[in-house]
Amino acid sequence: MFESFFYNFNVFGVADINECEHEGVCQHGVCNNFQGSFQCICDPGYVLTADRSSCIDLDECVRSPNICNNGTCLNSMGSYQCQCYRGFKIGPNRDCIDVNECLINVGLCVNGRCRNTEGSFRCECADGYTLTPNGEQCRDINECSERDDVCPAPGRCQNLMGSFICDCPEGFILAHDGMSCIDVDECTTVENICENGECINGRGTFQCVCPPGFEVSPDGTKCIDHRQEECYERYEQGTCLEPRPVRILRKECCCSSGAAWGLTCDRCPHISSAEFEKLCPLGPGRSESGADLNECEIMPGSCQGGDCVNTDGSFRCECPMGYVLDHSGRRCVDDNECAVSSVCGNGTCSNVEGGFECSCQDGFAPGPMQVCEHNY
Structure with a gap:
């Protein structure tokens, strides 16, 4: 805003004086001479003195107390400057505006969520994490060492990022809340446990x-x-x-x-x-x-009259020559060789226990296999 003032002189017959040529007139401004007067137009940031003949600094910090909200106003010749508080910065209108730390600092609130606030921010940590002392990060909570209610003996606590695992020894199972080990009653939960006892x-x-x-x-x-x-x-x-x-x-x-x-x-x-x-x-x-x-x-004696031979998953009976197994498969009985026709050839077969005998016709005699052969 430019401030100005006219000096009016109504002197007839006197030549005009150019006041603008006088030293000290309209300092920090522009002087305009007129017939019998002059005008001061002040530079931005300045105002007229009481006698309207010059321009002095305008203290914006006093004139407008709210000019630097969220900061401190520092006056200067013909101007001013806002010195913003932490969390604020100079805006387009030279005032102090909020800094969104969550947008400009991607390293904030790791393992959590960054929430911008007026002039600051806050970290909302995920489950299993807690704020660091400076409030700028979320660190893992070591449940195994920082909590007394996690995985008491006989459980074994293993810390994880943002969580933990409770390992139970044999004979115990993890409780529903995952924080302790409870005894397994094998007598009621294991089928056929202690059979016969x-x-x-x-x-x-x-x-x-x-x-x-x-x-x-x-x-x-x-x-x-x-x-x-x-x-x-x-x-x-x-x-x-x-x-x-x-x-x-x-x-x-x-x-x-x-x-x-x-x-x-x-x-x-x-x-x-x-x-x-x-x-x-x-x-x-x-x-x-x-x-x-x-x-x-x-099963001693299981093969009457023969020999017992063990086999994989079973056994068999073997009979001596001249004997065969009966229908039970466990008893050796005499084999009636005479039941086979022509067993003696040219002779008559007589069965005996464990073998047979041949009675040969005239001109024949028993050979090596008892068969009657020509007697040359």
């Missing part, structure tokens, strides 16, 4: 208590029957018949085609039943470990 639960473990004649298995999960009793080949109307000559385990008896076992004549389960599959999981002729059962040892 009693299960006693403990913290992180369990114990099988076995009855007499049973022993805990090497893995401690069941009771193994070590009782050895008679094995029977036949079971009729609740009666056990034809005992084998050696005492063996129930499993060995029933998995080797036995009919019943023990002092109480406990009948063996049918080969196609679920109980048999449980007792002999790998089928007939095999132990629970998968090893072959040697029937020739646990």
